[in-house]
Amino acid sequence: MSHPIPEVTLHDGLKVPVIGLGTYKLKGNDGVHAITGAIDHGYRLIDSAYNYENEGTVGEAVRRSTVQREELLITSKLPGRYQGYDDAVTAIQESLYRGGLDYYDLYLIHWPNPKQDQYVEAWQALMDAKKWGLIRSIGVCNFLPEHLDRLEKETGVLPSINQVELHPFFNQADQRKWHEDHGVQTQSWSPLARAAELMKNESIHSIASAHHKTVSQVILRWHYQLGAISIPKSSSPVRQLENLSIFDFTLSEREMNRIGELSHPGGRMNDQDPAFYEEF
Numbered sequence: 185m186s187h188p189i190p191e192v193t194l195h196d197g198l199k200v201p202v203i204g205l206g207t208y209k210l211k212g213n214d215g216v217h218a219i220t221g222a223i224d225h226g227y228r229l230i231d232s233a234y235n236y237e238n239e240g241t242v243g244e245a246v247r248r249s250t251v252q253r254e255e256l257l258i259t260s261k262l263p264g265r266y267q268g269y270d271d272a273v274t275a276i277q278e279s280l281y282r283g284g285l286d287y288y289d290l291y292l293i294h295w296p297n298p299k300q301d302q303y304v305e306a307w308q309a310l311m312d313a314k315k316w317g318l319i320r321s322i323g324v325c326n327f328l329p330e331h332l333d334r335l336e337k338e339t340g341v342l343p344s345i346n347q348v349e350l351h352p353f354f355n356q357a358d359q360r361k362w363h364e365d366h367g368v369q370t371q372s373w374s375p376l377a378r379a380a381e382l383m384k385n386e387s388i389h390s391i392a393s394a395h396h397k398t399v400s401q402v403i404l405r406w407h408y409q410l411g412a413i414s415i416p417k418s419s420s421p422v423r424q425l426e427n428l429s430i431f432d433f434t435l436s437e438r439e440m441n442r443i444g445e446l447s448h449p450g451g452r453m454n455d456q457d458p459a460f461y462e463e464f
């Protein structure tokens with residue numbers, strides 16, 4: 185890799201690379217190979233979750249890799265069904281046992297599940313786990329401003345990161361503005377919108393050919409220039425490398441706006457509005 189991956193500093197001081205590896209569906213022996221290969225290619229941030237059932241795969245890749253544990257940033261996430269305080273503490277411990285790790289760099293509440301109404305308790309468990317040294321930085325996924333506001337009011341602590349669905353069809357402009365105003369780092373899940381319709385988009389194709397880059401590289405560069413950390417998943421060494429090669433060109437303001445204009449209110453992939461949608 186010719187260009188090093190830039191880092192951002194979270195509000196609690198943790199430095200995180202601006203691009204990481206998504207691991208949804210990377211499991212078992214193939215998953216370990218895909219992840220160790222990605223680490224060899226330069227990935228240092230690896231995103232997993234209790235519910236992906238691959239914390240063991242990620243932990244094995246960490247042990248097999250030649251890169252020191254301290255140089256890697258490993259993320260996992262608390263499932264909705266364990267948001268009660270005691271369950272959350274046990275789930276964090278179970279995540280560590282599954283991964284064979286002493287600590288997670290980032291641990292996130294996976295969904296707010298507002299009808300269940302336990303996310304504040306879950307947040308208190310994450311705050312305590314951080315004090316006990318089990319987690320370096322605590323964050324959330326899919327929290328709307330109203331959920332973040334409540335965490336701050338009731339615990340005095342805002343998440344370091346909010347990982348949200350973000351891609352050109354759903355650019356999260358208002359949510360990103362809220363994050364910026366409150367010092368919360370935006371992280372993009374499904375940054376390539378799972379490489380389906382978006383990959384055929386003509387505007388992005390024309391921008392890509394103007395820069396002699398691929399469509400994926402243009403999309404991931406757009407995330408970077410928005411200030412969001414992206415975590416594209418790829419099982420392929422070639423595409424993993426392709427996705428990291430985004431630091432040798434710049435999109436103009438006009439190109440950024442053209443991509444931004446592809447966003448529309450119904451642009452979420454599976455209509456998972458965190459105000460209503462719950463995941464356990």
Ligand SMILES: NC(=O)c1ccc[n+]([C@@H]2O[C@H](COP(=O)([O-])OP(=O)(O)OC[C@H]3O[C@@H](n4cnc5c(N)ncnc54)[C@H](OP(=O)(O)O)[C@@H]3O)[C@@H](O)[C@H]2O)c1
Nearest residue numbers: 206207208325373374375376377378379400416417418419
């Ligand atoms: N917090 C949450 O609620 C949440 C929700 C969803 C996802 N996530 C996280 O976000 C990560 C990324 O999201 P995602 O996996 O849903 O979708 P994604 O990263 O947008 O897309 C992954 C798909 O794109 C393909 N791909 C990757 N690079 C490519 C390239 N350069 N050219 C063409 N195709 C390419 C991959 O295929 P190959 O593998 O064959 O390359 C895979 O099918 C997940 O893996 C997970 O860690 C979090």
